[in-house]
Structure formats: C-alpha cells, structure tokens
Amino acid sequence: GLVVVAFDRSPEVYLDIMLRHGLDSNALSRCVRILDCYSDPLGWKQNIRSEQHQEDSGTPCSTNKDTITIFRSVKDVDKLSCSIIDLGRGFEGEGKTYFSVAVDSISSMLRHASVQSISGLLSNLRSHDQISSIFWLMHSDLHETKFSRAFECLSTMVACVEPEVVDSVYGEERRGDMSFLEHNYSKAKFHVRLKRRNGRVKHLYEELCVEGYDVKFISATSVSIEVNQSLLPKVQFNLELSEKERSDRANVVLPFEHQGKGEPIRIYDGRRSLPEAHQDPNLTTAALLDETEALKSANPKGEIHYLRDSDDERPDSDEDPDDDLDI
Amino acid sequence: PPPQLEAEMEEYGAGDLLSEAMCAGARVVVVEDCVEAPAAFVLHLLLKRALAAGGGGGGGAALLALAQPFSHYDRVLRKMGCNLSMHRKSERLHFFDLQGFPGGTQGGAIADSLAQLYSAVQRVVETCRAGENAGRFTVMIDDVSLLEVAANGSADDVLDFLHYCVTLTSEMNCSLVVLIHEDIYSSEDGVGLLAHLRYIADLVIKAAPLSTGLATDVHGQLSVVNKGMLIEQRPAKGQKVWSFHFKVKENGADFFYPGSRH
Secondary structure, eight states: OEEEEESSSOHHHHHHHHHHTTOOHHHHHHHEEEEEOSSOTTSHHHHHHHHTTOOOOOSSOGGGTTTEEEOOOTTOHHHHHHHHHHHHHTOOOSSOOOEEEEEEOHHHHHHHSOHHHHHHHHHHHHTOTTEEEEEEOOOGGGSOHHHHHHHHHHOSEEEEEEESSOOSSTTSTTTTOOHHHHHHTTEEEEEEEEEOTTSOEEEEEEEEEEETTEEEEEEOHHHHHHHHHHTSOOOSSOOSOOHHHHHHHHHOOOGGGOOSSOOOOOOSSOOSSSHHHHHOTTOSHHHHHHHHHHHHHSOOOOOOOOOOOOSSSOTTOSOOGGGGOOO | OOHHHHHHHHHTTTTSHHHHHHOTTOOEEEEEEBTTBOOHHHHHHHHHHHHHOOTTTOOEEEEEESSSOHHHHHHHHHHTTOOHHHHHHTTSEEEEEOTTTTOTTTOSOHHHHHHHHHHHHHHHHHHHHHSSOOSOEEEEEEOHHHHHHHTTTOHHHHHHHHHHHHHHHHHTTEEEEEEEEGGGOOGGGOSOHHHHHHHHOSEEEEEEOOTTOOOSSOOEEEEEEEOOOSGGGOOTTOOOEEEEEEEEETTEEEEEOTTOOO
C-alpha cells in the first residue's frame, strides 16, 4: 500500500494522477490512502464550522471517504506520525502487509515544525517494521543549505531535478529575457545519488523531459562523461590520458594474467586490443571450453588461470564484489 | 480551443496577449512587479474582467485592499469602463478595506486575525456560490507585501493565510490573484515570501522595466509563465512562457510584441 501525506495539493489531484497513469479505482481504494494535510492543516475551517454551529461535514469528498483522511493539526508532529502509521496499518492483506509513505512536501512540513522534529518523524517511520520505503519532495531553494543537507543525509537516495539552462537569478539581471524558462519548464537534468550500504556513493545522470502528463527519462551517458572529467582537479600538470596512453594501458599484460611460459593469453571475451585475439579467428567459446577441459584432465599442479571478464573491468577497481549481496 | 473555453475567453477580453497567455482556467495567479515597472494595472484589468464575466452566470470578486482606499479603485476602474460602486452595491464585488489591518482592537496573535479574515473571505465565496452566480469568483489581494508588513513580518502566518485561500480555488471554482513587489525581497535575507509564492502559483505575471531604459510608447515588459498544472489551464499551443511589451493607458493597457508598434 501507499500512504500519501498531502500538503501541497488537494487529495483529488493525486488520485487523478494515479488514475491517469493506469491505476484503476478498485486498486486505488485497496492500495492508496491519503492523509489530507492540504484542506484544513490548522483547523481553521473546523473552527469556522463550530462557530457557525454547523455539523462537521468530515471529509470534503464523500466518494473517497475511506481513501482520504483529513488531518487538522500539522504542527503536532507526533500526532502526524501516528496518523500516518494508523493509515498504513489499515491496509488489508494476507500475512504482514508493507506500505510506503510519500510526503508532498517536506518543504511545507518545515513551515509548521522544526527540522529536528521532522527528521525525528522520518527516522521514526524508517524504523517501523511495516514501512518498506519513504520518499519525499523538498524544494531546495526554499531552505538553508544545511537543512537540505540534513535531509539528504537521512536518505539512501537523493534525486535532484536541476535546470538545464541556468540564468543568474530568475531573470533579474537580464530582465525580460525569459526564453530560457520555456526550455526549463519542459526539460531538466536529473541526477541521482545512491548511497550503498558499504558507504560508497553511486551517481546516475539522465535528462528529464515533460510532455503533457508524461515524464520521460533519457539516459545521458555523454553527460556523465563530462561530469567525470570535470571532477579532476585543475592543476598545472596533466592528469588525463591521451588516446595513445589509453590504448597502451589496454595492451599491458598484468603479472597475474600470464604464467610467463609464453602461453597465449586467453581472454574470455575476445579483445580487439590484443593482436593475437585479432588474428586468431578460432578464439571462440568452444575453444575456451576445450582449454578448460584440458586443464581438468591435466595433473593438478596448483596453477592459477585468470580469465578476465571484459576490458572495462580494470584490475584493482574499487568495486566491492560483495555489493550484490543484499544482507 | 473548445467552444466553452472560447466563450470564456471572450468574456475575459480575449484578443489581447495577456488573456491568450493566461487562458481561462488559471487558479492561482501571482503578479510580480517592481518600482520601475508597477503592475497594479494588471490587477485592475483582471478585476474588470472578473466582474464583467457575463454569460448568465456572472462572476464575482473579493478585493482585499491594503494599498489603496475604495475611492482609488473606483476612480481607476471607472476610467476603464467598470463601475465598482454599482458592483459593490449589488454585492458582485466584496471590498475588504484592510488599510488598518489587523487593527489595534483585535489583540491576540496575528494568526488569529488572519484566520478571521479568511473566515470572512470564505463566507463571501460561499454566499456567492450559493446564489445565482455560479460563475468564476476571484479573490484578489493588493498586496501581499503589505500583508506581510501588517503581520509584523511573519511570512509564515501570511503563507498559512494564503494556503487557505488557495484551498478555496480547488474547492469552490475560485481564482486567487495576488500582487507582490519582487524588488523588496533580496536573496541575502534568506528565503522569503516571494520564493514560496513562485512555487504556489499556477501562473506568474512579471512586470519589468525595459532593459534599454525609459520610453514613451512602451512602459515595460510583461513575462507570463503558465505552468499549466491542470489540463484546462493548458494553452492550446503548449507554450508556457510569453514575453511582450505593455503600455498603460487611462482606459486599460495595450499589449504587443516588441517592434510591432508603429
């Protein structure tokens, strides 16, 4: 199930978006709950009704009574936390049910409560055994950098949407030149920072394109190359490799890759950089299997035969082979 | 555009660049201006259009005025061919004189005063909707910067009030138009009202002076950003940003693309 904590838009907007993306209304009522912090976050409307001695009409939209639950005390973070968990526990299912929590948006929450209490709320939710994932939206330009960073530290993945065309200050210096805005309203840079369990950080770059209601992601490998190159510090000596240096490096045969007996080096995937492989039309998987067979039948001598997977896997790379483990 | 939209556009004075950029469905409109290019004329124009909405349904408007007394708006709109006094009498226009807001007699927190103000606005909108006027209602605030001053600089309280006004737009077929002075807010003072409003807005109309300086025929340039959040707000051509020049006249304003005036 999904619990949406809605501050910025009316609950119907989220339901509408989900319907548009193919979720049918049965699935919606089964799997989605919306905590409505938009309609009456501070209880003003309830006060008005009680002053006018009107009956509490409850949720604004009667057709969605079960899906939408109104919440009127957004300054009370503990109560908010309990309400989210209560909604999540209400999902029916066999055995243990898990649910995700989506918050739109943390920026709005921060107007009503402190950074500490909200990070406390997120930590609380995170450690709840029924909550499988939490995701939230934050408008980074509405907060001091340190607060944005604090929330980034709490997360295992940070996805940033950044403008493709950057103007100095919202057109302030070039008053009236809004042409870049047209571009920025339909395209953006999408940067994902993933924190692995072992502490390593992985970066992904894509381009985001908005067309009507659809959002398309285009992987931008060219973008990532540019970024990698720009990560090199600007010093007065050359830290990069020329093309010749790159190919020379590819041609280097490493100590543990040969036995020094003049045997041809077998690479699992025929490599173009090695002249032997290039000239050897027989280097096929079959040939490799033969060799493996030959090895088995030979007298065990305690040799190591290292077969490299591919060109790209540079030896001694800091890829941790245990990364695949999901402990 | 579909016939209903076209009819609505005609009511709103279609044919000029501003209405083309705005489309009829915009719910939360933020108008930004500065000392060199004041945009009160945009509010006057939108107010006139809100009240002129015919087609049997009729529109209505609530003007929360902190900047000027009623007599000022009455005089200005009269020159534009709109009789505010008449609309006020017939309760098409609800005028909130907030020049003394919150007032010394209120006491208590500014939040309470704003909550009470919201309560009054909600009542007005509900009454209008209950009546024969099923047309679009417009809540206009002139201006948010003064509201912040009246709230002793508490942007949070003002944002709470504005949020409640925004809920009216989704619940009661209502538009919200607010004016804010962009040059008051500098980025060094931290994040202010302006940044929040830019996120809340469906449509941003920004008035700026010409980069080339003063001119007699052109008073400034207007940029309109239509975020098109909801499908009915989407301009037909899919364009989101408009940029054109304007000249303020006694009876309204002219909008034209640069260089197209003789």
